[in-house]
Amino acid sequence: MDISFSKYYNDLNITDTEFYFNDSVLRFLPNIRSLNIIVGRNNTRKSRFFRMVMEHEAYYCWKSDTPFEEILLKIERDIESFKKDFGNLSLITFGINNQTKPDLRNMIEDLISENGTYSSKLMYSLRAGRLCTGIEFIVEKLLICPSESEFELLLERIEKVVRVIEMLHYLLKGFYEGDSGQLINFEVNELKRSIYRSLSPSRSRDLKKERVSPLLNNLASIDDSLNKLKSFHYERLTPNIIYIPVLRTSRTLSGITDDIFEKTIRNQMPSLSTRVLIHTGLSLNAKILKSRNGSKQDFYDFLAFEEFIGGTFFDGREINMIAQYGEDKEIRISLPDERTDVSFNDLGDGVSGIINLLYPIFTAPKDSWVFIEEPENNLHPAYQLIFVKAISENVFIKEKNLKIFINTHSNHILVNSYLSPEDINVIVFSKRDKDTTSLMSFSDDKKSTLDLLGVLNTSVLVSNCLIWVEGVTDRLYVQAFLKAYIDSLDSACGANIREGLDYCFIEYGGKNLVHYDFKTLESDGIDRNVKAFYSNNRILVLADHDNDEAKKEQFSAIENKHFEYIDTGLPEIENILPKEVLIDFLRHLAVTEKLINNVDFKLIATKKLGELFDGVKKNRRKLAIKAKHGGTLSNPYKRKLSEFVFQKVAEGSYDWNLFRKSHNIERVIEKIFSFIKLSNGG
Structure with a gap:
């Protein structure tokens, strides 16, 4: 989805903009997703832009597979080229019938004979200026289109312009190729008797075919773009x-009865609409009272929020958050089997910070847009992960169909957002x-985005143990398998295992594993290998089998109670997936059942999936599923398969009953889970 900024500028009479997108003035903010993260260095106007987005009285949105701005830029470039090429043909005249003329009145005009009377035959002329003006008018109106009804009127105009362009294209092809040519989406019955009447060039040499060929290409390009607009x-x-x-703040301020933070913000942002609900935390007590005593939907939303907080911070216990009447206004949390309620102020900054951030999200009306500034403030990286997983994976929140915008400086939030199953959009700001x-x-x-931003995996420094995997896809598999396994356990056994803490x-990047030393904790001097335990003193390494017995013996021989080495048992981690998962994936790729049945899944123990699936087709076209070297899956399909499995687990379609059909998955995940529990005192 793309948001129009041109309408915003037009409404406020802004002529100079300070924001550019792809070296052009920002007219549309593209790729708006459920989760949108704004990042960039200091003093790059992120906060100014963030607030400008909130100031829109309404959002004028365009949805299609192609960015709206990309189509409009292409039309504008083609129009400039069209003016230059068409200018040499000052007038084109052709014959059409009376039935067609009214539909095309805006683009063509009657041809008057020299004596001032109509010619005996119906002939009409097309001038470049009139056609170009018509197209430019459409682009201008699309930029500031105020309503769906206005867009419908523009679609009618687009249809007429397309008709004229296709007639002109047909005419020129007929003149230069001796036949009418083939034109997409247009039946030219009215031109059957007369392909063309005349071409009136400024110079005779302009009638040469090579000078008209670019014009034909130009017309085809404009025609294609205008037809794409109709699909928006x-x-x-x-x-x-x-x-x-x-x-x-998540604290109660003594002696303060009003939300002074909200008043301050509204004074500093006078353009902010009164319909914007500002949540500073100072009025959290009053909002909880409203949730408990308000509408049925308010109460239902609040129960889901309490369930999440209880499951995340209180070992899955059912809690009640109680707001107080009177001057004290202290929020308290009631726990089952506990005589004394827990004061909100005794929870710690991390837990209270999460509550303050997530309460307005859980209780937001459906289809709301939520803007959050620097959610990482006062949050331990592990709690930042909890926050990201909640907004990207929590089923209750996802069903609300929210659009969430985050302005952040935190690599932890950025990295964990990218590793979530949510389809996110990252907007990077830099000074022009x-x-x-x-x-x-x-x-x-x-992955390329994280590399471009220079994101480092610093979150590993705060965890109680490290799971070393070959790459991003391995990580997604293990995350998915672990989630399915933990979900199958009693809540007391697995619910308190938290990634990031x-x-x-x-x-570690595959073959780079040999450059790490997992034996020693100290070094007396320069060492050619990296000391792995400098990053964490509890490490588990998961590697592909690769038929490399020497590697397996080397790492299995390491004597350290805080180190464990596991191999997948098969050539690659993809090979340990159950047959049912691989069949589902091929169906997801639209491979026919016949071709799927031709795959010999018995060879999965010895062959890499690239070799096994080599030759499968989609719509009779062979998929580039095998890498050029090594027999593995090509990188795009490695990523697609891992994300497919991750998403299936996240949405609940795959569970542990499916994965445990693979002996290797069961063995690997049970060992990883035991290692995590032991590393955390379990």
Whole structure:
């Protein structure tokens, strides 16, 4: 989904903008997803932009597979080229019938004979200026389109322009190729008797075919772009806006009865609409009272929030958050089998900070847009992970269909967002010059984005143990398998295992494993190998089998009670997936049942999946599923398979009953789980 900024600028009469996207003035903010993260260095106008997005009275949104701005830029470039090429043909005249003329009145005009009377035959002329003006008018109106009904009118105009362009294309091809040519999406019955009437060039040499060929290509390009515009879905949205500013607290301020933080923010942001709900935490007590005593939906949302807090911080116990009447206004948490309630102020900054951030999200109306500034403030990296997993994976929150925007400086939030199953959009800000800022949007290649931003895996330094895996796909598999395994256990056995605090992953990059020393903790001088235990003193290494017995013997022989080595038992981690999962994946790729049945899954114990699946086709086209070397899956399909499995587990389609069909998955995950428990005193 793309948001129009041109309409915002037009409404406020802003002529100079300080924001650029792909070296052009920002007219549309593209790729808006459920989770949108704004990052960049200090003083790159992130906060200014963040607040500007909130100031929109309404959001004018365009939905399609192709970015709206990309289509409009292409049309504008083609129009400039069209003017140059068409200018040499000052007038094109062709014959059409009376039935067609009214539909095309805006683009063509009657041809008057020299004596001032109509010619005996119906002939109409097309001038470049009139056609170009018509297209430019459409682009201009699309930029500031205020409503769905206005867009419908523009679609009608687009249809007429497309018709004229296709007639012109047909005419020129017929003149130069001796036939009508083949034109997409247009039946030219009205031109059957007369392909063309005349071409009136400024210079005779302009009638040469090589000078008209670029014009034909140009017409085809414009025609294609205008037809793509017809596939766009337009919406004018006025969602509920929730703003969680950096000026917030989860503490009660003595002697303060009003939300002075909210008043301060509204004074500093006078353009902010009164419909924007600002949540600073100072009025949390009153909001909890409203949730408990308000509508049925308010109460239902609050129960889901209490369930999440109890499951995350109180060992899965059912809790009650109690707001107080009177001057004290202290929030207390009631626990079963506990005589004394826990004061909110005794929870610690991390837990109270999470409550303050997530309460307005759990209780938000459906389809709301939520803007959060620097959620990492006062949050331990493990709690940042809890926050990210909640907004990206919690089923209750996902069903609300929220659009969440986060302005952050935290690598932990960025990395953990990318490792979540949520489809996210990262908007990177950088200074273009002293007066303007450049924006870039990334939503697909997650690993490359992290590399570009220079993100380091610093979160490993705060975990109680490390799980070393070969790469990103291995990590996704183990995360998925672990979640399925833990979900199958009693809540007391596995619910308190938290990634980012109790354990964390690090990717060692396959063959790079030989450059790490897992034997010693200290060094007397320069060593050619990296001391692995400098990062953490409890390490588990998971590696592919690869038929490398020497490697297995080397690491299995390490005597350290805080080190464990496991291999997958098969050539690669993908090989340990159950047959049912691999069949589901091939179906997901639209491979036919016949080709799936031709795959010999018995060879999975010895062959890599690239070899095993080599030759499968989609729509009769062979998929590039095998890497050029080594027989493994190509990188795009490695990523697709791992994300497919991860998503299936996240949505509940795959569980431990499926994965335990693989002896190797069962063996590996039970060992990893035991290692994590032991490393955390379990």
